[in-house]
Amino acid sequence: MQPNPWLYSREFPGPVNAACQESEGIVTNAADRLISRIRARGNAVVVGIDPRPAQLPAEIRDRFAKDRAGIAGAIRAFGSELIDVVAGLVPAVKFQSAFFEEFGPEGVLALHENAAEAKRRGLFVIIDGKRNDIGSTAEAYARGYLGQPPGNESEGPAWEADALTINPYLGSDGIVPFAKVAAERGRGLFVLVRTSNPSAGDFQDLIAEGKPVYRHVADRLVEWAEPLRGESGYSALGAVVGATYPQQLAELRAAMPGVIFLIPGYGAQGGTAADVAAGCNADGLGAVVNCSRGILFAFERPDLRERFGNDWRGAVAAAVGEMVEDLAAHTPMGKLRA
């Protein structure tokens, strides 16, 4: 596949350096990679890897010391085994950076190793870091997470992320550096548009110039997304829209054609498959649905404990299967099955 060399727009002053490599010498569009994995797996489930140490399976916790480095080791081991369970079941994983960062350098190293392993196993890797800053600092974040830090090019990218979540609060000079690197390197972005948390509306729903703030973000995002559109018709620049606000999800789906939604909030936060339905298109594409606690810690559920006992991997696989079935039954995502 040829890289797209004509990525011009008001905020992309020239053609991007399409000669940059993504992997195996070819730059591919991140949205196209995600869509092809969704089609291959027949579902759009994202397993959220939020390794809360107190909830790790005892069998893993017991193998490691209880100090910070030990806990980071347990997190890494859990992530690795989890990836092994889900790699053949779902198209993507999302790492919540906070649960790794809280254990300092060892935690960050665990994130790096888990992300690289997920990528090796063919999963689309999203790092949920919600990064951003002023333009010049955003450039460093963008190089670090999506591109190539300054130094020895032959070392390759610092992070194995197909996509990163970013916060749009700083405006366009905090978005454009990410979009440029994403285009050059065949990486993706998910911009927070309407989050799933209870207080999401405190700022996102405020009316400015006749429409809510989240609509301002959405409308600009549609412009920024256009130059990153791939052959699938979807852009590598996506949006985070929570399952817990189905009305806004429906409104935003209509307002943002060609933008892939990363939908968190299914499961533990109360979002249901019926809520998610409005976020995807009639053919079942256009959205990926994240579930973290509901899958990772499925072995704590009494019904699954009864079926699987201490086999936490079996419980995880069963929870993934249930989510796939649930989405297939209550959303157009059922059409993704062959």
Ligand SMILES: O=c1ccn([C@@H]2O[C@H](COP(=O)(O)O)[C@@H](O)[C@H]2O)c(=O)[nH]1
């Ligand atoms: O609006 C948002 C943005 C991000 N998240 C993140 O997604 C997962 C959700 O975890 P669950 O256990 O499935 O609730 C978590 O990493 C959040 O930080 C979100 O929930 N909402």
